[in-house]
């Protein structure tokens with residue numbers, strides 16, 4: 001990628017107006033015979049911090065680059081800030097700050113020279129702000145880029161991209177190669193960008209970062225949007241572990257769930273019912289936990305543990321449930337054995 005592609009910007013304001021939204025409908029992308037994106041439909045609302053999750057090769061970068069018009073889509077519709085990137089990719093790029101996963105910067109310049117170069121290049125360039133960000137990331141901008149470590153170059157690219165107040169900010173693995181304290185600073189900048197009215201698309205492999213910052217998330221798997229999640233609903237999901245009293249059988253408990261909680265809980269016995277000793281059970285809950293507590297208390301579980309379910313459980317259910325190629329079966333997510341439980345929080349992406 002050339003250096004100019006690290007940052008694309010314009011005089012557009014970060015007003016958080018509807019023009020900062022992103023929509024794609026049945027977006028597909030082939031590389032030759034290889035189908036890298038398969039009819040992806042999604043909508044990013046203005047003011048979202050929108051997470052893109054998926055294993056290596058899932059299609060996250062292909063999706064981002066199709067949104068920016070760097071790649072020509074094979075089929076489908078795309079609208080970024082009110083513009084089709086294939087009709088006017090320059091205009092789209094003027095409204096977006098983009099941090100690619102493989103940001104390359106001019107190696108012959110010092111850090112400060114790079115920041116000045118990009119600040120001069122773009123109408124919303126802001127050298128002072130770039131320097132402040134570099135400082136917050138503990139980057140020595142006197143060094144030549146060629147002498148910087150991978151993490152230092154990542155900090156420099158972040159200082160370039162985070163400074164201009166474009167309506168849309170797209171970050172492809174922004175915390176890769178950074179140490180934990182700098183990662184936290186980067187996440188603060190992301191949240192701050194949202195407070196300033198910007199819309200952010202954020203791709204990461206670090207689930208805790210997505211949990212911390214994003215309000216909506218989609219999971220990509222082998223080129224397909226497998227699931228969409230509203231984080232506020234995820235935070236209402238819990239997993240309860242415990243051992244039943246000796247005299248209580250799992251089937252008794254399972255058949256005596258109060259009807260008002262039936263849709264809110266999923267029970268699982270973690271050992272053979274005929275096995276010796278207390279039966280360990282797991283109860284996955286969705287929705288408000290408080291009304292369930294008196295029922296859980298009535299089970300007299302020992303070694304009781306309650307924990308938030310978290311993204312990890314969803315991620316595992318999306319990515320580890322089958323080895324089959326999902327392109328062969330468009331309904332597989334709906335028949336996921338966990339799906340009854342997930343349905344309250346996770347929407348099968350309509351295609």
Ligand SMILES: Nc1ncnc2c1ncn2[C@@H]1O[C@H](COP(=O)(O)OP(=O)(O)OP(=O)(O)O)[C@@H](O)[C@H]1O
Nearest residue numbers: 031034036054055056057058059060061062063101
């Ligand atoms: N130029 C290309 N030509 C052929 N195949 C490509 C090309 N670019 C990407 N691919 C393939 O498309 C698929 C999606 O790649 P992409 O880079 O979008 O994934 P990703 O989700 O961003 O992965 P990662 O998390 O590893 O960065 C992969 O199988 C990849 O090998």
